[in-house]
Amino acid sequence: xxxxxxxxxxxxxxxxxxxxxxLEGLDHNPVGxxxxxxxxxxxxxxxxxxxxxxxxxxxxxxxxxxxxxILGSAGGRFFxxxxxxxxxxxxxxxxLTATWDQNAALHACAPAAAVxxxxxxxxxxxxxxxxxxxxxxxxxxxxxxxxxxLAAARHALLARQGWDVEEKGLSGSxxxxxxxxxxxxxxxxxxxxxxxxxxxxVIDLPADEQGRIVLTTLKAALGExxxxxxxxxxxxQAGDINIGAYDDFEQVVPLARHYGAWVHVDxxxxxxxxxxxxxxxxxxxxxxxxxxxxDGHKWxxxxxxxxxxxxxxxxxxxxxxxxxxxYITHDQNARDQIDWNPEWSRRGRGFxxxxxxRQLGAxxxxxxxxxxxxxxxxxxxxxxxxxxxxxxxxxxxxQGLVRFLDTxxxxxxxxxxxxxxxxxxxxxxxxxxxxxGTTWRGRRAMRVSVCNWRTNETDVARAVGALESILxxxxxxxINS
Ligand SMILES: *Cc1c(COP(=O)(O)O)cnc(C)c1O
Numbered sequence: 198x199x200x201x202x203x204x205x206x207x208x209x210x211x212x213x214x215x216x217x218x219x220l221e222g223l224d225h226n227p228v229g230x231x232x233x234x235x236x237x238x239x240x241x242x243x244x245x246x247x248x249x250x251x252x253x254x255x256x257x258x259x260x261x262x263x264x265x266x267i268l269g270s271a272g273g274r275f276f277x278x279x280x281x282x283x284x285x286x287x288x289x290x291x292x293l294t295a296t297w298d299q300n301a302a303l304h305a306c307a308p309a310a311a312v313x314x315x316x317x318x319x320x321x322x323x324x325x326x327x328x329x330x331x332x333x334x335x336x337x338x339x340x341x342x343x344x345x346x347l348a349a350a351r352h353a354l355l356a357r358q359g360w361d362v363e364e365k366g367l368s369g370s371x372x373x374x375x376x377x378x379x380x381x382x383x384x385x386x387x388x389x390x391x392x393x394x395x396x397x398x399v400i401d402l403p404a405d406e407q408g409r410i411v412l413t414t415l416k417a418a419l420g421e422x423x424x425x426x427x428x429x430x431x432x433x434q435a436g437d438i439n440i441g442a443y444d445d446f447e448q449v450v451p452l453a454r455h456y457g458a459w460v461h462v463d464x465x466x467x468x469x470x471x472x473x474x475x476x477x478x479x480x481x482x483x484x485x486x487x488x489x490x491x492d493g494h495k496w497x498x499x500x501x502x503x504x505x506x507x508x509x510x511x512x513x514x515x516x517x518x519x520x521x522x523x524y525i526t527h528d529q530n531a532r533d534q535i536d537w538n539p540e541w542s543r544r545g546r547g548f549x550x551x552x553x554x555r556q557l558g559a560x561x562x563x564x565x566x567x568x569x570x571x572x573x574x575x576x577x578x579x580x581x582x583x584x585x586x587x588x589x590x591x592x593x594x595x596q597g598l599v600r601f602l603d604t605x606x607x608x609x610x611x612x613x614x615x616x617x618x619x620x621x622x623x624x625x626x627x628x629x630x631x632x633x634g635t636t637w638r639g640r641r642a643m644r645v646s647v648c649n650w651r652t653n654e655t656d657v658a659r660a661v662g663a664l665e666s667i668l669x670x671x672x673x674x675x676i677n678s
Pocket of ligand 1: 279337338339340341382384436437438463464465466492504
């Protein structure tokens with residue numbers, strides 16, 4: 198064996214052992230971080246050596262130095278933000294992706310990666326109920342999927358007015374506006390900034406009790422836009438971050454299209470409802486939109502980084518992104534990802550998606566969605582039934598909200614807010630479960646989000662149990678004081 202082969206063998210075997218120790222410890226170890234920022238810095242900020250180290254030593258020390266600073270988000274007791282884990286086949290494919298180290302920009306430099314993406318894209322459209330003729334891109338996440346879709350929108354809307362945005366840019370162009378609801382995700386704002394549209398062009402429309410854009414206000418805004426012959430994007434939600442709200446696509450999509458607007462759907466996790474007969478009604482009418490963005494690294498449980506962009510009009514998509522250069526070898530018959538993606542050189546991220554979808558099958562995706570939603574509901578109802586807790590939102594999908602009340606008779610909303618943050622923090626120190634806080638309709642709340650394939654009833658029971666003891670202890674404390 199050559200020296201380099203031996204280095205791989207020793208290093209990767211050590212890595213496999215460390216990976217298994219980590220994965221098998223997820224059910225037992227604390228789910229939150231157990232070391233603070235100064236400790237991590239002290240351990241990791243070593244002087245960069247003049248000479249290098251043996252690779253196995255680098256890995257050994259890395260594993261040791263990050264200990265306690267790796268959240269258990271790959272495990273079943275992590276309910277913070279919207280974060281999934283990794284399915285075994287997806288993780289393995291991701292390891293191989295790094296091993297093969299393909300540059301998946303073009304078919305010419307990564308033939309199998311190009312075909313895998315072609316196949317995965319078709320499977321995804323099928324599962325998510327999107328038009329078969331839609332084009333797609335596998336991006337780093339939903340953030341860049343928004344950039345991709347909105348670049349296609351910008352291209353198409355301005356081309357209709359005789360403006361070539363790729364050549365001329367936006368200065369002097371017709372003014373493009375985005376109509377959306379105040380409940381949108383911040384990644385929309387960043388996409389709008391990156392594309393030079395500018396945040397001022399985003400018009401916030403009110404949302405109703407269910408978190409849906411209000412039809413009459415939208416209609417008025419569309420009418421106003423039409424009067425000025427202004428190119429317009431209507432940006433809708435399939436699952437907002439706090440309550441998983443869905444816009445009323447059946448009503449809104451035809452209305453927006455009647456006015457000539459481009460309809461984009463943010464379905465980072467919510468688009469996956471389509472895979473389940475119990476939840477797909479939430480997306481009724483969404484297939485009529487112009488573009489859709491979603492994630493693989495959240496609910497599909499592929500490792501970070503993986504998002505998907507879909508565009509109903511492939512020419513708009515290609516017009517915004519494709520690139521030709523004399524030194525690039527293009528294949529007429531094959532998929533060249535550079536024509537659809539914002540990146541140039543890129544990871545072969547289709548492998549993990551392909552593997553995840555094959556491990557689950559359509560039925561497996563359906564079960565994953567339904568199981569997560571059932572656990573989310575059960576968590577919210579059980580936690581909400583504890584003394585001192587209050588349910589704010591029962592999950593429609595896999596997102597719910599609970600808050601914790603200050604039991605003093607004179608307690609104000611500010612006291613309840615403080616109490617809610619205190620309980621979330623106290624739970625994290627137990628290491629039993631992890632939830633994050635949010636401010637929703639002016640009140641602090643604990644977000645309950647379930648999207649990990651590993652989450653089971655035991656995980657739910659442990660989270661409820663840990664919260665129950667925190668609430669009890671705190672009551673005792675306040676009686677004593
Ligand atoms: C997570 C999320 C995003 C951003 O997706 P990334 O994959 O983090 O880039 C956008 N919209 C919603 C609703 C999300 O939950």
